[in-house]
Amino acid sequence: MGEREARSSGRTGVDASGAQGVGPAGAQGAGRAGAGIAVEGLTVRQPATGRTLLSGVTFEVAPGESVAIVGESGSGKSLTVRAMLGLLPRGLEAAGTVRIAGERVDDDPRARARQRGGVVSLLMQDPFTLLNPLRRVGRQIADGLPRGADAKAEVPRLLAEVGLPADVAGRYPFQLSGGMRQRVGLAAALAGGPSVLVADEPTTALDATTQREVLALVRRVQRERHMAFVLITHDLRLAFSTCDRVMVMYAGRLMEAGGAAAVRREQLHPYTRALLAAEPPADRRLAVIPAVAGSVPAHDAVADRCAFADRCALAVAECRDGVPELRAVRHAPGPSADVSAVRGESGPSAGVPAVRHEPGVPAVRDVRLSACLRATELPAPPAPEPGVAPALPVTADPVLRVRELRRTFAGARRPALDGVSLTVAPGEVVGVVGESGSGKTTLARCVAGLERPDAGTILLGGADCSDYGRMGRDAVRQARRTAQMIFQDPYSTLNPARTVGAALGEALWADGRPAAPDDVARLLESVGLGRDMAGMRPAGLSGGERQRVAIARAVAGEPRLLICDEPVSALDVSVQAQILGLLAELRERLSMAMLFITHDLAVVRQIADRIYVLESGRCVETGPAEQVLDAPTHPYTRALLASVPDGSSGWLA
Amino acid sequence: MTGRSWGVFLLRRLAGTAVVVALLSIGVFGLLYLAPGSVQQTLLGTRPATPETIAAIQARYHLNDPLPVQYLSWLGGVLRGDLGTSIRTGMPVADMLGQRLPLTLALTGYGTLLAVLAGIPLGVAGALRRGRAADRLVVTAGVVGLSAPPFAVGLLLLVVFAAGLGWFPVYGVGEGFADQVLHLTLPAVALAVGAVGMLVRFSRAALIRELDQDYVVFARARGLGAPAVLGYALRNSLVPILTAAGLIVTGMLAGTVLVEVTFALPGLGSLLVDSVTFKDVPVVQALALLLTLLIAAVNLLVDVGYSAADPRVRIGGRPS
Ligand SMILES: Nc1ncnc2c1ncn2[C@@H]1O[C@H](COP(=O)(O)OP(=O)(O)OP(=O)(O)O)[C@@H](O)[C@H]1O
Ligand code: SF4
Numbered sequence: 015m016g017e018r019e020a021r022s023s024g025r026t027g028v029d030a031s032g033a034q035g036v037g038p039a040g041a042q043g044a045g046r047a048g049a050g051i052a053v054e055g056l057t058v059r060q061p062a063t064g065r066t067l068l069s070g071v072t073f074e075v076a077p078g079e080s081v082a083i084v085g086e087s088g089s090g091k092s093l094t095v096r097a098m099l100g101l102l103p104r105g106l107e108a109a110g111t112v113r114i115a116g117e118r119v120d121d122d123p124r125a126r127a128r129q130r131g132g133v134v135s136l137l138m139q140d141p142f143t144l145l146n147p148l149r150r151v152g153r154q155i156a157d158g159l160p161r162g163a164d165a166k167a168e169v170p171r172l173l174a175e176v177g178l179p180a181d182v183a184g185r186y187p188f189q190l191s192g193g194m195r196q197r198v199g200l201a202a203a204l205a206g207g208p209s210v211l212v213a214d215e216p217t218t219a220l221d222a223t224t225q226r227e228v229l230a231l232v233r234r235v236q237r238e239r240h241m242a243f244v245l246i247t248h249d250l251r252l253a254f255s256t257c258d259r260v261m262v263m264y265a266g267r268l269m270e271a272g273g274a275a276a277v278r279r280e281q282l283h284p285y286t287r288a289l290l291a292a293e294p295p296a297d298r299r300l301a302v303i304p305a306v307a308g309s310v311p312a313h314d315a316v317a318d319r320c321a322f323a324d325r326c327a328l329a330v331a332e333c334r335d336g337v338p339e340l341r342a343v344r345h346a347p348g349p350s351a352d353v354s355a356v357r358g359e360s361g362p363s364a365g366v367p368a369v370r371h372e373p374g375v376p377a378v379r380d381v382r383l384s385a386c387l388r389a390t391e392l393p394a395p396p397a398p399e400p401g402v403a404p405a406l407p408v409t410a411d412p413v414l415r416v417r418e419l420r421r422t423f424a425g426a427r428r429p430a431l432d433g434v435s436l437t438v439a440p441g442e443v444v445g446v447v448g449e450s451g452s453g454k455t456t457l458a459r460c461v462a463g464l465e466r467p468d469a470g471t472i473l474l475g476g477a478d479c480s481d482y483g484r485m486g487r488d489a490v491r492q493a494r495r496t497a498q499m500i501f502q503d504p505y506s507t508l509n510p511a512r513t514v515g516a517a518l519g520e521a522l523w524a525d526g527r528p529a530a531p532d533d534v535a536r537l538l539e540s541v542g543l544g545r546d547m548a549g550m551r552p553a554g555l556s557g558g559e560r561q562r563v564a565i566a567r568a569v570a571g572e573p574r575l576l577i578c579d580e581p582v583s584a585l586d587v588s589v590q591a592q593i594l595g596l597l598a599e600l601r602e603r604l605s606m607a608m609l610f611i612t613h614d615l616a617v618v619r620q621i622a623d624r625i626y627v628l629e630s631g632r633c634v635e636t637g638p639a640e641q642v643l644d645a646p647t648h649p650y651t652r653a654l655l656a657s658v659p660d661g662s663s664g665w666l667a
Numbered sequence: 668m669t670g671r672s673w674g675v676f677l678l679r680r681l682a683g684t685a686v687v688v689a690l691l692s693i694g695v696f697g698l699l700y701l702a703p704g705s706v707q708q709t710l711l712g713t714r715p716a717t718p719e720t721i722a723a724i725q726a727r728y729h730l731n732d733p734l735p736v737q738y739l740s741w742l743g744g745v746l747r748g749d750l751g752t753s754i755r756t757g758m759p760v761a762d763m764l765g766q767r768l769p770l771t772l773a774l775t776g777y778g779t780l781l782a783v784l785a786g787i788p789l790g791v792a793g794a795l796r797r798g799r800a801a802d803r804l805v806v807t808a809g810v811v812g813l814s815a816p817p818f819a820v821g822l823l824l825l826v827v828f829a830a831g832l833g834w835f836p837v838y839g840v841g842e843g844f845a846d847q848v849l850h851l852t853l854p855a856v857a858l859a860v861g862a863v864g865m866l867v868r869f870s871r872a873a874l875i876r877e878l879d880q881d882y883v884v885f886a887r888a889r890g891l892g893a894p895a896v897l898g899y900a901l902r903n904s905l906v907p908i909l910t911a912a913g914l915i916v917t918g919m920l921a922g923t924v925l926v927e928v929t930f931a932l933p934g935l936g937s938l939l940v941d942s943v944t945f946k947d948v949p950v951v952q953a954l955a956l957l958l959t960l961l962i963a964a965v966n967l968l969v970d971v972g973y974s975a976a977d978p979r980v981r982i983g984g985r986p987s
């Protein structure tokens with residue numbers, strides 16, 4: 015088959031509702047799958063608005079196999095599994111066929127109800143909202159046991175299986191930590207003895223170290239019980255480390271699918287490549303993190319073309335002629351790869367090796383699927399960028415000097431800050447890392463004057479700013495001009511009623527510069543936003559745009575120090591890469607120092623010159639970034655480092 | 668929860684209630700001085716103002732003592748159960764209240780029962796059929812109930828069911844349990860109508876919010892049956908519903924005033940109206956104190972209810 019034909023047959027045109035591809039096993043395999051999951055042509059619509067939110071999603075998961083669905087926020091991961099489980103939010107409708115454990119369930123609510131718990135179960139994202147707050151966790155676990163089961167024996171057994179002592183059963187959810195709650199969630203999800211387990215970002219709300227423990231636990235249990243497992247995550251490396259296969263979603267469609275190791279080695283879709291490139295590596299510092307401009311489009315906005323076309327460097331005219339079908343790419347490494355489309359009904363085409371399902375044995379899954387028309391022509395993946403060295407230490411008088419800072423919150427068992435000292439030199443970026451509860455945010459808020467320390471001193475540009483309450487008005491103004499802060503959630507710090515232009519004008523005014531409209535526009539451009547953005551209100555902006563506005567506001571007065579409290583942790587990797595790039599550029603241009611608070615060691619590696627590691631309000635290790643990250647001396651730092659997914663399958667071991 | 672922590676909890680709430688009642692008693696005592704005319708004049712009522720009666724009143728009410736002393740002696744009397752004598756009837760106030768209290772309590776209890784039996788199931792039904800015709804009907808009925816004044820509803824009920832259809836007696840309290848229930852039905856319904864509206868609104872909104880929570884989706888996803896899932900959500904809507912219930916009971920206590928007058932029932936409400944008209948200040952004082960106590964008791968019950976419903980209140984954890 016010539017490549018031209020292959021291409022034209024590999025297109026379904028504007029009709030987005032049809033199945034655009036099939037799972038590795040082909041349509042017949044789906045019928046034979048027996049146990050496990052087989053989803054075909056899944057589409058989700060919102061009838062009230064006529065919007066289609068995702069379409070043509072087709073995949074399969076065999077018993078004992080683990081598959082990750084990866085994608086950025088809004089790509090349709092959650093909707094896919096909720097549609098698959100018949101748990102869509104009100105007002106949304108699904109179409110397409112879903113087989114679970116060999117039974118067709120998409121048109122049979124009763125079969126669904128019967129299967130829930132006993133055949134298929136779900137673990138959800140937020141351990142803090144997952145459990146009924148008013149019921150002892152033991153009872154909640156018991157509620158899901160099959161009828162006739164002996165709760166007295168089964169609940170402790172399930173708790174033991176997830177590594178919790180039996181007395182946890184008598185506690186209420188609010189008496190447990192996030193990690194324990196997620197373990198209880200897993201025990202509850204397992205109570206019915208399901209053969210299919212779906213987990214929707216089960217660890218995103220947890221600390222990195224807890225995340226690794228919980229994921230390792232889920233994987234161990236899944237192997238022991240030989241369940242088919244679907245993991246939703248936005249983190250491609252995490253997916254590689256945890257699952258046998260990965261599927262990449264974008265704008266409500268599948269972009270690429272294949273074995274984890276194979277996809278890790280070579281990505282056959284430009285989007286996957288961009289996604290992977292945007293994830294900062296934890297082991298070296300990149301000169302620039304490759305970021306793709308723009309943001310994820312809505313499904314309907316790209317209904318007639320390749321969803322990635324507007325951001326793809328390889329796009330050609332044909333990419334916009336129709337929706338490229340997800341098809342098998344038999345990939346012999348090198349330029350001679352061969353493509354052939356897999357048709358919905360015709361079974362495996364000549365070029366595609368048939369995949370056999372043997373119960374109990376994960377199918378051979380060397381088939382690679384890609385929805386890129388040019389999958390076979392993609393240039394060889396670039397060699398990993400070499401690392402660069404962070405800036406040399408500066409020895410000038412520090413812009414910030416914190417000495418023996420202490421703060422204990424009323425009613426807390428231990429201090430949030432227990433004698434922390436640090437310095438930031440002019441133009442230097444200092445990272446502060448640690449798990450949640452280690453006191454990072456309290457430190458940042460004290461320095462910014464949003465929190466009053468119990469003891470200790472804070473010198474900002476030489477002036478004592480330990481207690482903003484006791485400072486004169488001029489001193490406070492001076493302190494604010496020296497240090498500005500940006501937050502994790504830019505939305506909560508922007509006044510929803512004011513336009514972006516008004517907010518920025520105010521910031522310029524506060525700096526003593528009556529704002530000419532042109533200044534606002536320049537400020538917007540300096541953070542990579544268009545001038546027309548000035549008329550918008552925060553509600554109309556995406557998360558990344560809001561953070562840019564917040565940054566613009568903070569740097570309006572060209573402060574000597576920018577305090578950043580987890581500025582990128584609520585953002586998608588591609589947006590994160592953009593914002594990190596922006597911060598690096600601003601630092602360069604304004605020779606601004608930064609106190610950069612984060613829990614993410616890969617992020618801190620990219621930006622910080624020196625690092626302080628906080629544990630329970632104390633600084634346990636400090637030094638140049640490379641030294642702390644490459645040769646950590648404190649066990650806590652080592653544990654933090656081990657919890658960063660590296661993409662290898664040995665990570666969870 | 669252990670018996671001991673329950674005890675501590677109850678003690679704390681009781682102490683809080685005692686403080687509130689003590690503060691309010693000062694206000695109630697002040698009623699006497701707030702009443703128009705001089706205190707003597709008020710206490711004299713319709714009696715002739717001879718020097719003897721004035722002297723008697725001054726001695727009886729210690730009017731020549733400093734105010735705090737007067738308050739304390741009044742309080743002492745109250746604590747001993749001596750609420751004074753009615754100006755209008757000359758009977759001990761305590762006896763008058765004692766005669767009338769049961770009817771008002773019965774009326775309020777009956778009304779609350781009706782409101783709960785109708786309001787919560789309707790609210791739940793509305794929440795479960797959210798957005799459909801049945802739900803809209805429930806919501807509309809709730810709004811109508813909420814905006815209908817109890818005495819107007821009472822009159823309407825009287826005209827239709829008592830005078831017109833003759834199913835219920837027009838006034839009076841009846842003899843024997845069944846007859847009494849029959850006599851109290853229309854007044855209780857009149858009281859309950861507004862409360863039903865409020866309960867429908869609160870329970871529907873609370874349940875709708877809970878049904879959208881993650882733990883409900885999770886419970887469904889792991890195969891819990893519909894009744895168990897509804898149980899989860901209902902249990903979590905209990906706190907707002909309890910709040911509403913507390914409000915409606917206190918609201919009903921106030922509502923009895925007009926309803927008792929409308930249905931000519933000899934309860935505390937009609938006593939209050941008569942006494943106010945007559946400037947029978949000792950009775951009004953005692954009634955105000957009693958109502959305060961009743962309301963404090965209801966609030967205490969609601970607080971106990973909260974902590975029974977929500978372990979986070981009881982054990983003192985922070986809700987997450
Ligand atoms: N209840 C809903 N009503 C309307 N649109 C919805 C609803 N839920 C989700 N969507 C839309 O569907 C798309 C996919 O959402 P989905 O929640 O599946 O994304 P996701 O990949 O899980 O993202 P995240 O990583 O943020 O969880 C988004 O554009 C979202 O705005
Ligand atoms: S189909 Fe075209 S636009 Fe889409 S990813 Fe491939 S090359 Fe880029």
Ligand SMILES: [Mg+2]
Nearest residue numbers: 091092093214
């Ligand atoms: Mg999601």
